[in-house]
Amino acid sequence: MRDNPIGIFDSGVGGTSIWREIQKLLPFENTIYLADSKNAPYGEKSKDDILRLSIKNTEVLLKNDCKLVVVACNTATTNAIDYLRKNYDVPFIGIEPAIKPAALQSKTKTVGVLATKGTLASSLFHSTSEIHASGINVIVREGTGLVQLIEEGKVDSQETRKLLLKHVRPMIDEGIDYLVLGCTHYPYLVPILKEILPESVQIIDSGEAVARQTKSILNKNGLLASQRSKAYHRFYTNANIHVLESFVMNGETDYNVSVLDF
Template sequence: MTNSAPIGLFDSGIGGTSIWKEIHTLLPNENTIYLADSKNAPYGQKSKEEIISLSKKNTEFLLNQNAKLIVVACNTATTNAIKELRASYDVPFIGIEPAIKPAANNSETHTIGILATKGTLSSELFNQNVLNYPNTKIVEQVGYGLVQLIEEGKMISNEMTVLLKKYLEPMVDANIDYLVLGCSHYPYLIPQIKKILPKHIRIIDSGEAVARQTKNILSEKNLLSEEKNCNQIFYTNFNPTVLKSILKNKYPVIEKDF
């Protein structure tokens, strides 16, 4: 494996680009390949077996592109499939989970909210993590419909506003002082979420932590790149328009059936 080999990332759609942006900011000399499995989005409503199967398919696509490390830029895929991925493939994997720890450790009301997909909130890994914080009230909310709207290019829409208010206002009433975003699509909704939440409620997502972990693992394995002319390549298997828009048309987006 060469240092110039790319970092591979996959998600059920465009949401994982929020993770990619953090990694690219921290590691600008790395080549990256991003895979948006938008044809099968959202993963959050699928069975564990389906999620594992899709995650393996995505992994094999990235390994065929010579990925030196794979970021599972999807909470649902991480919480349901990363154990199987690590057992099946000889490549470092980095997952993304809801950042309960910093929220629970810093909460003054001892009440935090988690907005995530059904697949994440019902996963064994997530529920094991919750048990580590018996003194914190955790208000869980499935973000039904949010990923679909983002994937359809309706990020800023009346439908989105209605759903966000429906999901967030009960959390405010429950006296949360931290909101954890448990889906890589959701950071794109932060400007809208801030309009709904009182100013004292802090919003946490996992992007920066995943980027730091990516750097740490590459450094440990002496795989950090010093390339100056890097390639950032994006693949999608459905409707490249929204992905191009998210990337502000700065990078090539290849539509490919996989």
């Protein structure tokens, strides 16, 4: 199984930010990525719907012989990963907002979290906040509308800039010195955020930590790929193929983007 692919799924193109970090750290690993864009955003759905979609995505990846599954979606992780781990035999890597490092490093004792409704309402998010952010003023904000704009390929639009400013300005006014990105779509907004935020505010996302955890779990289970000259990367979407292509074009010589009905 060592040369079987790593499976990655998200509610759309956002999880490609996680894929990039994994591919950078583990260049010999084959990957299969599912962008469930026709059902995006997950953050507005019920827990039952999120679980159903997560099961569907997992089973598609397992049919493609994936040796490990990365749930590259904060909302799916917080609402479904416990079930997935109990019911399937492969390792699962989840995504959580990086509250712990922000809380530990904050000098103002005030941090912001920009995430989806589904993530912020989850019991996992609340328990993580209680454990790691005791004594910290955590300002949460639902990034309503941002995922939809990114899924439409409007990352650098004036509409996106205006909406992003509306979401982060209250947190700036509260004196945050760290902004935690609690959705894998949001790292694509970092260039705009750096223009909006004061220089004193640091941005944290989970991408590098997820890649390190993926490597650790593969190594622990004896599943690290044998080294080869070039790994393959397969990307599937059930919506607009051109949007996904625009997020994964990075000079790879062996990658393929296709439409798949799942």
